[in-house]
Amino acid sequence: MKRFTLLTAALALSGLANFAQAKTLETVASFTVIADMVHNVGGDHVHVTALIGPNGDPHVYEPTPTDAQALKKADVVFVSGLHLEGWLDRLITASGYKGQPVVLSDGIMTRSMEEDGKKITDPHAWNSAVNGIVYVRNIIKALQKADPDNAADYKANGEKYIAQLQDMDAYARAQISAIPVAQRKVLTSHDAFGYFGDTYGVTFLSPLGFSTETEASAADVGKLINQIKQEHVSAYFFENSGDPRLVQQIAKASGAHPGGELYVESLSPADGPAATYVTMFRYNVNKLAAAMKGQ
Template sequence: MKPKMLLAAVFALSSMAGLAQAKPIEAVASFTVLADMVQNVGGDHVHVTSLIGPNGDPHAYEPTPNDAQALKRANLVFVSGLHLEGWLDRLIKASGYQGQPVVLSNGIKTRSMEEDGKRITDPHAWNSAANGVVYVRNIISALQKADPANASDYQAKGEQYIQQLEQLDAYARAQVQAIPSDKRKVLTSHDAFGYFGDAYGVTFLSPLGFSTETEASASDVAKLITQIKQEHVSTYFFENSSDPRLVKQIADASGAQPGGELYVESLSPADGPAPTYAQMFRYNVDKLTAAMKGN
């Protein structure tokens, strides 16, 4: 073979090898908050599919045949865990996915409550930015294990992202601490802000428990209305992924005024106010603190 032809052949083979190496990891995340986190760490090395789209409710989600196909193609599957994605086991079985999902809440100090005589774990851990850092560290570890060749990239992007979340954590503390403690009370659709409340010193009242699929009894609603009046809770919020009717009824009966919409279990569409986890977190902080300040 002539030297020029040999060089051309070597170049062609190396180019094909480069293309093969450049094929991104196929990652599936259960909902948009996790998908955004994985994309921030993975960058161009990862192609992320979110099973639940913007404004979706992970409690009441019904998987589709397309979801099974996405899992079948996946190299990695990311879930929050803590019994949030109760529909996932049957989806994995239907898809034929052979791996173990990466549970991003591993390492979180969980909170729980009594509900119908049972101790239930709160699954909404990402609503504290400090917990978001734990999620990101678990993502870094999983991607490095799956793709050691790009481990340094995942570490660098992950650490940069962690710095951003740590800044948001400090921002939330500063904003809330500027408000008198007796004013840090808010009514929301369901009990999804417990980790936020514990981390930053806010009391959240809600007619529903940890899941949007729970139901509030008439006596529970009456007690909540009385509590809101006694504690002078002045503002209520509804959530982008749940039905606002019950919380509006309670607000009407108690005199609480609307504070707007919060993003708690899913991001907004790209043209909305909360298209990324970082933007969602800051948006919620700003909305909540403005309401508690009476603005």
């Protein structure tokens, strides 16, 4: 009887140990693009909560009590950084979260522009697949540090995912390089495609700056309309997370034609055309290429 009891106890302890090892890492991502990246690297070892859901706008987001609860329970918090999530410090204070968020844009060669007389850093780094790979490498390191027992899985998942992003980057270069440089000009709602434009050789014009919180003056809109006419910009796009009315007004005045909707700062719902970072990127490339070709 005693031997049976000891055996039972040993099996029970073994089961508890396996349960402890199998604990899912609770992670929080500021918005859906990052959440998808974390899911691809973490696989079954992580549970990912996106604070901002599909079609959300990170510039004007207002955190909720539910967000504070998710943050408090998190083992790791991931953000893009570069001042995109300006509401995060308040949320961290309200939640009682004691950790330091992992800033995925660390290591990015940033770009900037003048806006209202100030030099501002462009926060939309993930819109270049080259930068997306930097994000993924930062995710791998963070998950390995938080959960060293599964470090090999994070590395394997991450390298497989990076290969997909490298293919995505090559696809974008091939599609856009086939278009004459003079035709690589489009109108969008705000300056969210700067990194994409720098990487793949496309000029983007927009009435707003880097943030959807800004407002375009009548003078700025007038200058943009003249520029669109002079440079023969043929197509305009609105964004899934923004108000399309201003860009439609400019397009009507300038003669630009609708190119459709782009996904910039958030993914689509699961049944939409841009439910993952990879499908979002390829969707945007296809839309932009077709418009610049005049199709």
